[in-house]
Amino acid sequence: MATNRAAGEAQTDLDEPTPDRGEIFGLLSNQRRRYAIHYCKREDGPVELGDLAEHVAAWELEKEIAELTAAERKRVYTSLQQSHLPTLERAGMVVFDDRTIELTEEAAELDVYLDIVPGDSVPWGVYYLGLSVIASIVMGGLWLEVVPTGTIPALGWTTLVVGLFAASSIVHVVQNRRMRLGEVERPP
Template sequence: MATTGESQPAQSRPGDYDTQSREGEIFDLLSNQRRRYAIHYCKREETPVSLGDLAEHVAAWELEKELEEITSAERKRVYTSLQQSHLPALEQADVIEFDDRTVELTDEAAELDVYLDIVPGDSVPWGVYYLGLTAVGAVVIAGVWLEVVPTGTIPELGWATLVFALFGVSAVVHVVQNRRMRIGKTERPP
């Protein structure tokens, strides 16, 4: 039996539960492609959007068609789904404000960016890339210390600068790619 002076285990602290609950809610929201497309369109437009325009764009992206090629039945199917299911779920999570005809992102939508780090299927995850770069750097620095790497043409400080520069260039590329692949930054959702 717990007394007032005892601390609670980490997994049962109220703050931890709230954080885990919110993260679970966010992952649940983002697990649906139609909701991600809706968020993408709203972020891209940066102003309140009409439900009709949103439905049209989401339908075009889902069906991989141009806007002009979407039939009224395809548009209506997405419109109804957004209106009855997806937008109320996003509104309940305080990600959007929805008044039956217009949709607008809330300030809470900015917190979704951390969960939407998109890695293209043909690329190496950045964590693995930096681990490999660290291994290469460690081999070079160890080689300099053990005098296996020639320091005649490139001095020791030059090798260290080269490793540092590789990390710097990699970090810049990483930041640029993440900004480019962020939801709401491209014409079509990533």
């Protein structure tokens, strides 16, 4: 009998639909839900609803927790409890049990959808395309012997191009880590 129950449980898990891309963007379109996910990721374990509400309220109002009023805390607490956490739970991103919230494994997949590009920045895809064009011009110039190799040998030009890609990749990785939910004190 236990075998059937285990098989039935496994079947139920397989039948649960995973959120599609549009649903995930819908989840992440709300700042309060992003803040809730950020706090849970940062704490790396179950969190209390009261602590979550305090931090979310402080971030939203750009205040220190000690400066929050009871009304500000309660407004966020109620909103999280009645709307946002049940929405995240239905999507399979959190387990919300009474007053405790814990992220699920599915929440780790949200990072893919949070490639945040600041308003004054060039998207990384465009940047790498431009870098590839420059590298192609340099390499084509070397093949056609148009690029001078007297002062800088061909290996030096190649090293320069590879170095540009390596440095760009390092900057890209560092910037993406800073923009991930749960990685820094204040949410991006």
